[in-house]
Amino acid sequence: MRKFAGTMDDSATGVDTVRQWTPRFEGWNLAPMAGVPIVGLMFVGRFNTITDTWRDSAGILTEVLRTDSGKVSKAADNYVAAQRASTIK
Template sequence: MSGAAQGVGLVKEVTPRFEGWNLVPLAGVPLVGRMFVGRYNGISDTWRDSAGILRTVLDNDSQKVTRAAQNYRNAERPG
């Protein structure tokens, strides 16, 4: 679980976001392009927040997640 938590943390850190320095190619783009940037950044922020929550769960509650997965496996077995 700690490896998965590290992977999720890495994804959180490298999630792209448009900032002032990388908007230079869009300097001539009309307002529609800027609205796209706003929506893209909103999605990016949501992804970063979700990855942060998932990493916290994997770091702090990995035993609970493992037990829950085992319970689901046991419930699916015919018996």
């Protein structure tokens, strides 16, 4: 169970890393698109909307994974304590 909790925590770290590195088009990185027609700029708006949605979702997923990994780890501690307290072998 502890290994699974560790995997959940590692997954949270991975999701958070991807969330932070998700690209978003801003004014400074649109310079190469100066010759792109208005339709291309509409695509940029949609891309940024998708990026924002992904970042929000990834933030929620990261929080859930971290919280639940703590719960799973605590459950493992409880099982170990119950095993030690048990007189049944």
